[in-house]
Amino acid sequence: MEISLDVPFVLGVLAEEQQLAQREIRELGVVQAYENSRLRHDARIAAAPDVSTLACRAGCTWCCHFSVDIRGVEVFTILDFVERSLPAEEKARIFSEVRANSTALKGLDDMERMRHNVKCPFLSAGRCSIYEARPQTCRNYHATDVAGCQQSFEDPDNLEIDPEFAPMVYQAGAAHVDAFTRAMREAGYDTNVYEMNTALDTALSEPDARKRFEQKRRPFKKLAGDAVSGEFEDLAG
Numbered sequence: 007m008e009i010s011l012d013v014p015f016v017l018g019v020l021a022e023e024q025q026l027a028q029r030e031i032r033e034l035g036v037v038q039a040y041e042n043s044r045l046r047h048d049a050r051i052a053a054a055p056d057v058s059t060l061a062c063r064a065g066c067t068w069c070c071h072f073s074v075d076i077r078g079v080e081v082f083t084i085l086d087f088v089e090r091s092l093p094a095e096e097k098a099r100i101f102s103e104v105r106a107n108s109t110a111l112k113g114l115d116d117m118e119r120m121r122h123n124v125k126c127p128f129l130s131a132g133r134c135s136i137y138e139a140r141p142q143t144c145r146n147y148h149a150t151d152v153a154g155c156q157q158s159f160e161d162p163d164n165l166e167i168d169p170e171f172a173p174m175v176y177q178a179g180a181a182h183v184d185a186f187t188r189a190m191r192e193a194g195y196d197t198n199v200y201e202m203n204t205a206l207d208t209a210l211s212e213p214d215a216r217k218r219f220e221q222k223r224r225p226f227k228k229l230a231g232d233a234v235s236g237e238f239e240d241l242a243g
């Protein structure tokens with residue numbers, strides 16, 4: 007779907023969020039700064055002028071059957087959330103599904119992953135069990151027509167399916183993520199992108215991963231991750 011970019015709007019989000027994120031990373035640490043940024047992220051999307059066109063509703067889960075890309079800071083905040091908020095048996099179920107998904111996705115390249123349905127380990131009884139801590143990718147994923155999401159789920163090999171989305175919601179969410187990522191990168195933290203199940207599985211098996219991340223080192227010994235350009239990398243300096 008082609009959209010016309012609202013450059014002043016995107017530049018405004020980039021400047022505002024980057025400035026706030028830089029200050030909070032410095033004063034509160036990267037994990038707390040990210041948790042604060044998540045709240046602003048949701049607020050920005052809720053305030054987008056076309057938010058009322060979204061078809062996304064609680065209980066609709068077509069998009070929760072694909073692998074998700076996340077950054078290190080998200081890995082550690084999700085694990086924190088699971089630890090403090092979910093009962094032991096749910097935690098055990100989640101970690102078992104994380105391991106199974108990680109094994110199923112092992113060795114697949116990005117295109118093969120996109121063609122492979124995988125139920126998210128956090129999807130439970132039609133709900134996201136980590137909704138408050140869900141990844142940025144999930145926060146940004148949205149559609150204005152459920153049919154496209156259902157088609158993608160039913161025909162994962164067909165990468166031509168492109169669910170309709172809301173242009174201003176997309177720009178607000180993507181600019182927000184770009185800005186926080188830039189602030190993290192400038193502060194020296196790892197901003198590489200990892201497949202969620204693989205990264206969670208690796209974090210669980212490498213107890214010093216979080217310490218390495220907070221020391222501004224590469225968090226995972228066994229995973230390199232991908233350096234991914236921001237949506238609006240070519241805008242603003």
Ligand code: SF4
Pocket residue numbers: 069070071074126127128129130133134135136137140141144
């Ligand atoms: S983390 Fe939550 S919103 Fe994201 S794919 Fe999993 S269940 Fe769905």
